Amino acid sequence: MSGNRTVLLVDDDTNVLNAAARVLRKVVDVATVNSPQLALEKIKTSGPFAVVVSDQNMPGMDGIKLLGLISKKAPSTTRIMLTGDNDQKTAVKAVNDGRIFRFIGKPCDSESLQKVIEEGIAHHQTLxxxxxxxxxxxxxxxxxxxxxxxxxxxxxxxxxxxxxRWARKISRALGTKPSLEQGVSAMLCTLGYLTLPDRLAERYFVGDALSPEEMRQVNEAASQARDLVLNIPRMEGIAEAIYYCRKGFDGSGFPNDEIEGESLPEASRVLCALIDLAEIATGDQPNFEACITELEQNAPRYDPRILGAMRQVLGGDQVFAGTVDVERKKVPAARLLSGDTLATDVRDGEGRLLLAAGSHLSPITIKRLRAVSVMNSPDVHFDVWRQSVPASASAAADEPVS
Structure with a gap:
């Protein structure tokens, strides 16, 4: 069978580890550790593993707790518990709290162990x-x-x-691969604002002071976003990340429930800090040091690792496009490219905002701008930021902004 066939064995009894490893090395790639702490480090440095087999009774952290943590850090890894504790309550707790695929007792013969491992690998590959x-x-x-x-x-x-964009930088600073939940929840974290009254949404995004009632509506938009996302099958994790994106690490904010700290989805913890930073940074050319200092005045609200990463990697970030490899150009509608970023607002003939400065253009938004060009003036040019390209590839009609 192809694919990932790596197995991590965790047991504080080296005799059990060695015996199981001898059996399994014939059919899979095996790594062994003798403590839960080393298991978590191994998963971080050498994962993902197809299967983790853990003993239940170990000093410092039991197998249920360990496998529960692994379910959050590596959800596609199949988790199996090997224990001499045949107590039914332990088995039920293992399945519920550790989200465990199989529960097998000691002693376990080699044939049964191999069979369960193969089932675990098949389950991993399916996931x-x-x-x-x-x-x-x-x-x-x-x-x-x-x-x-x-x-x-x-x-x-x-x-x-x-x-x-900020979330991707945070992931790199934390040394983690961006998860599907983090990437998509960042893209859709403002979805709930579609349900806000137009005037309230406009005032919120330009940084106007809002009343407590208005701020409640803004915060509870996360609930509306969750409900919209839940209409799409298999997006439950993304919906949960969005729902808790206004929830502080200390339990403050929306929703008012008992979830806090590391019980919050990591994507939610990242979003909470970045949404708050974006609110503070609203305006022209915000000073990063002043913004992050204001954020740090409410430090308990944020995961300290994430707050530290923000200070480390966001200091040179511009809120809108403008990096060393980006040029500002005036471009006719026919030469707009997917990935261009608007440098100025685009409004219709009556002054209504169509697309805001900072919008990344997609095929659908380019079609809209071309329609605007046809209705207003075929000679209209749009002010955009564009990734630098070799001079030979530059369109002759593109006019640099003076």
């Missing part, structure tokens, strides 16, 4: 295949929602684009 299918099939739905946000709430689209 991986489903996740890959999910990522491909969801991309169209997510793209549609992003385009709806861009067309209906231009400022919300810009805010989400900024937060998504």
């Amino acid at each position: 991986v295949a489903e996740r890959e299918l999910l990522e491909h099939t969801l991309s169209g739905s997510v793209k549609m929602l992003v385009d709806i946000i861009a067309l209906s709430r231009p400022h919300a689209h810009v805010r989400a684009s900024v937060i998504q």
